[in-house]
Every structure is written in structure tokens, then in C-alpha cells.
Amino acid sequence: TMANALMRKAANYTINQWKSLRNIFKDGAAEISNNLCEQRMKPVKLLLKNCMNIGSEAAAENSAFIFSLIESCKLNDIDPQDYLKHLFECILHGKDCNKEALLPCFYKT
Numbered sequence: 001t002m003a004n005a006l007m008r009k010a011a012n013y014t015i016n017q018w019k020s021l022r023n024i025f026k027d028g029a030a031e032i033s034n035n036l037c038e039q040r041m042k043p044v045k046l047l048l049k050n051c052m053n054i055g056s057e058a059a060a061e062n063s064a065f066i067f068s069l070i071e072s073c074k075l076n077d078i079d080p081q082d083y084l085k086h087l088f089e090c091i092l093h094g095k096d097c098n099k100e101a102l103l104p105c106f107y108k109t
Contacts, residue, residue, distance in 0.1 A: 036075075040071045040074070040075060041071070043071070047067070051063060069083070069084070069104060070084075072103075072104035072105065073104045073107075075104075076104050076105055076107070078104055078107055083104060083107055086107065087102055090102060
């Protein structure tokens with residue numbers, strides 16, 4: 001019957017995704033849904049048409065990197081301008097900065 005087929009499909013999905021699902025059970029703060037990430041990528045997707053003639057693959061990768069940093073800042077309630085200023089100061093002036101501390105999720109204002 002259709003109910004059995006749907007149940008079998010759900011069980012197979014669970015078995016195939018078990019490794020990822022275990023991580024959710026280990027950490028209660030882990031999100032089950034990726035909707036938040038998808039919503040954060042919407043502005044990047046909307047800019048896709050404008051970036052069609054960006055110039056080179058390297059320029060596209062650099063733009064994607066900057067977009068990702070800015071969206072990570074927004075996700076962590078950080079002012080992107082302050083964060084980028086701090087990041088570039090550390091890089092340009094050779095400040096002794098821990099690389100992990102430069103990630104938006106660890107940035108302290």
C-alpha cells in the first residue's frame with residue numbers, strides 16, 4: 001500500500017542519513033533544518049545575474065568569499081564593516097591574530 005511505501009522511503013532516508021542525524025542528537029544546539037542557511041544565501045543567488053560577467057574564476061571565488069563573510073557576520077549579529085576592518089588590519093599589518101579568532105563566529109567587538 002501507499003502508506004507502507006512512504007514508511008519504507010522514510011526509513012531508508014533515516015538509515016542513509018544516520019551519520020548526520022547522530023550529530024544532531026549529540027549537540028542539541030544543532031539545527032535540523034538548513035532553511036536558515038538557504039535564507040542567508042538568497043542575496044547571493046539574487047546577485048548571480050549581476051556576477052555573470054565578473055571577469056574570471058578567481059574574481060568569482062573572491063566575491064563568493066566576501067559574500068560568505070558578510071552573511072556570516074549578519075548571522076552572528078556583527079557589523080560587517082567593523083568585522084572586515086578588523087580582519088584587514090590583522091592581515092595587512094601582520095598583527096599576531098589567531099586564525100580561528102578571525103572567523104565571524106569567534107569575532108569579539
